[in-house]
Amino acid sequence: MKIGLCGFPKVGKTSVFEAITGLVSDAHAHSTNIAAVPIPDQRLDRLFADFPKSRKVQAKIEYLDPYLHEPGPDDAIGPSLNAVKSTSVLALVVRGFENPNVPYVFQSIDMKHAVAVSVERMFEADTVVCERRLEKIDVMYRKAKSDDLVRERAVIVKCLDHLRGASPLSQLELHPEERAVIQGIGFLTAKPLMIVLNVDEKDASTERLDNIAAEFTPLAPRYATVVALCARLERELLELDAQDRAMFMQDAGLTSLAQERVIRASYDATGTICFFTIGDDEVRAWPLRAGTTAAKAAGTVHTDMERGFIRAEVISFDDYVKAGSMREVKAQKLNRLEGKDYVVADGDIIEFRFHV
Numbered sequence: 001m002k003i004g005l006c007g008f009p010k011v012g013k014t015s016v017f018e019a020i021t022g023l024v025s026d027a028h029a030h031s032t033n034i035a036a037v038p039i040p041d042q043r044l045d046r047l048f049a050d051f052p053k054s055r056k057v058q059a060k061i062e063y064l065d066p067y068l069h070e071p072g073p074d075d076a077i078g079p080s081l082n083a084v085k086s087t088s089v090l091a092l093v094v095r096g097f098e099n100p101n102v103p104y105v106f107q108s109i110d111m112k113h114a115v116a117v118s119v120e121r122m123f124e125a126d127t128v129v130c131e132r133r134l135e136k137i138d139v140m141y142r143k144a145k146s147d148d149l150v151r152e153r154a155v156i157v158k159c160l161d162h163l164r165g166a167s168p169l170s171q172l173e174l175h176p177e178e179r180a181v182i183q184g185i186g187f188l189t190a191k192p193l194m195i196v197l198n199v200d201e202k203d204a205s206t207e208r209l210d211n212i213a214a215e216f217t218p219l220a221p222r223y224a225t226v227v228a229l230c231a232r233l234e235r236e237l238l239e240l241d242a243q244d245r246a247m248f249m250q251d252a253g254l255t256s257l258a259q260e261r262v263i264r265a266s267y268d269a270t271g272t273i274c275f276f277t278i279g280d281d282e283v284r285a286w287p288l289r290a291g292t293t294a295a296k297a298a299g300t301v302h303t304d305m306e307r308g309f310i311r312a313e314v315i316s317f318d319d320y321v322k323a324g325s326m327r328e329v330k331a332q333k334l335n336r337l338e339g340k341d342y343v344v345a346d347g348d349i350i351e352f353r354f355h356v
């Protein structure tokens with residue numbers, strides 16, 4: 001899963017990247033920032049504490065902060081949107097902090113307005129892609145008629161109608177073969193959207209952040225998730241050692257790091273869950289799209305496991321904690337055998353049985 005940070009210039013995209021990843025980018029490097037961040041998970045920590053001889057392997061999530069040439073004033077967000085076409089999730093960073101030393105494209109800090117304009121641009125960008133694609137298809141069709149072109153044209157027309165009705169392409173129902181037609185296009189409104197409100201230092205407490213996100217949610221498009229943080233403060237937090245950080249957080253009224261909240265929101269935006277495996281050499285968390293079957297989940301571990309899939313032995317994490325140990329789980333028969341069509345649940349501890 002790759003999350004692309006986008007938004008108007010000087011809203012704090014790079015600051016948010018640094019606050020999430022703990023990396024400090026070189027402002028003069030003129031290059032794209034990219035980092036895979038291990039996902040904190042207390043359930044994995046618990047399993048690792050019980051099986052300390054293995055290695056702990058966290059699931060990872062990738063963040064991308066594209067390097068942009070200074071955009072012109074007419075299309076301040078265009079290059080940013082263009083740069084995240086290849087990602088799987090959009091994180092739209094919105095400026096909520098006042099800073100007279102940092103120029104801004106808008107007259108005032110109005111997060112609702114900024115989101116409305118950004119989302120409008122995403123719809124426009126997808127509409128233009130559809131229109132150009134249609135022109136191209138028509139030219140090609142005149143040269144050589146083909147059923148493929150007819151089919152592609154029908155899908156693009158569907159997309160265009162949908163966009164004109166102000167619905168994101170993520171909500172357009174398509175058959176798998178129709179979806180395959182548009183897969184490679186990188187439509188912006190086909191991606192899950194996460195709105196990241198980058199607020200002032202004075203609003204940095206967990207309580208304020210939660211309130212700001214909750215108040216903003218009805219103002220955001222319905223298909224988006226909303227999370228708030230103060231990137232500048234959180235970025236400084238990550239530079240402190242554990243003890244200083246704990247003190248600093250207490251003073252600021254922060255009960256969790258933005259890193260964790262943003263990662264959680266990234267998960268919510270994509271409907272991602274986690275399952276766990278406990279092996280001799282590693283205790284590991286695996287990210288998975290919600291709704292995935294046991295056989296496909298086995299395939300994320302190893303393609304051989306999907307091909308030779310026999311059964312999955314599943315223990316839900318809560319049952320494991322209730323029982324207290326693997327031996328008790330077995331004594332109380334809390335482990336289940338599931339077939340290939342079993343839909344994996346968040347927190348399942350799974351052992352796959354397969355032929356080689």
Ligand SMILES: Nc1nc2c(ncn2[C@@H]2O[C@H](COP(=O)(O)OP(=O)(O)O)[C@@H](O)[C@H]2O)c(=O)[nH]1
Nearest residue numbers: 009010011012013014015097099102230231232
């Ligand atoms: N006061 C304040 N300034 C911030 C905050 N986040 C970013 N900035 C400043 O805004 C400027 C632009 O931030 P940057 O992350 O480079 O924005 P980008 O152009 O969207 O990548 C920098 O000078 C940051 O220090 C914040 O939460 N509070």
Ligand SMILES: [Mg+2]
Nearest residue numbers: 013014015065
């Ligand atoms: Mg930047």
